[in-house]
Amino acid sequence: MMRFRYLLPALLLSLAARAQSAAPLPAPASPGAWGGGIGIGNGLEIHADYLKGHLLLVGRSRYKWWGPQEGPGSSNLLQNFNTRSRQTEVAALAGYGLPVGRGLAYAAAGVGYVAGRELGAYRYTIRSNNFFSNDTHYYAYRSYQAIGVPLEVGLLTPGTKRGLGIGLAFQTNLNPEKSVYCLLLTFWGGQLGASPSGHGN
Numbered sequence: 380m381m382r383f384r385y386l387l388p389a390l391l392l393s394l395a396a397r398a399q400s401a402a403p404l405p406a407p408a409s410p411g412a413w414g415g416g417i418g419i420g421n422g423l424e425i426h427a428d429y430l431k432g433h434l435l436l437v438g439r440s441r442y443k444w445w446g447p448q449e450g451p452g453s454s455n456l457l458q459n460f461n462t463r464s465r466q467t468e469v470a471a472l473a474g475y476g477l478p479v480g481r482g483l484a485y486a487a488a489g490v491g492y493v494a495g496r497e498l499g500a501y502r503y504t505i506r507s508n509n510f511f512s513n514d515t516h517y518y519a520y521r522s523y524q525a526i527g528v529p530l531e532v533g534l535l536t537p538g539t540k541r542g543l544g545i546g547l548a549f550q551t552n553l554n555p556e557k558s559v560y561c562l563l564l565t566f567w568g569g570q571l572g573a574s575p576s577g578h579g580n
Contacts, residue, residue, distance in 0.1 A: 414571025418548055418563035421445075428571055430483075435476040437487050437531065441468045441550065443559050447498050451516045462516050466495030466559055468552050470529035481537040483571075491529040491552055496522050527554025535567055544572035 411431035474487025499519035533548035
């Protein structure tokens with residue numbers, strides 16, 4: 380009788396161990412997808428990105444310039460750089476990426492630092508005596524720095540065989556000094572550029 384006292388617990392332990400060994404192993408976690416690239420439009424930017432599941436992390440640096448609203452100006456940016464307002468932004472954003480077909484739609488927000496120069500009233504013009512150069516226009520201006528809220532929504536298309544994806548992005552930075560808006564054609568490389576909706580799911 381003593382033998383059978385230990386037989387039942389041993390049998391239960393054996394069945395539990397067999398069931399555990401037969402259970403499928405958990406699937407390994409899917410690695411995230413990284414990417415980076417540039418944007419060109421009414422501004423210039425470079426960006427780095429990481430997608431894990433639906434979580435999208437974005438780091439970007441953007442430069443934007445624009446001419447005066449009133450008074451003389453020039454279309455030659457290099458010769459009359461002083462007739463342009465400008466703003467530089469460095470920002471970190473977190474958002475949500477949603478596969479759309481083979482592409483990726485996304486929206487993100489975060490925190491960013493901006494520094495810039497805003498033109499004021501027109502002051503005077505220095506006329507050029509050189510046939511090949513333009514007149515130089517001078518404006519009053521103010522410099523500023525601020526912490527703002529960067530926002531971005533965009534769409535990334537499937538990449539080519541060389542891992543280059545093309546997209547469209549709308550960016551803004553909302554801050555107390557000067558909020559700006561950019562519409563950019565974006566170029567993505569890395570894993571996100573190769574297949575925007577095929578990683579990190």
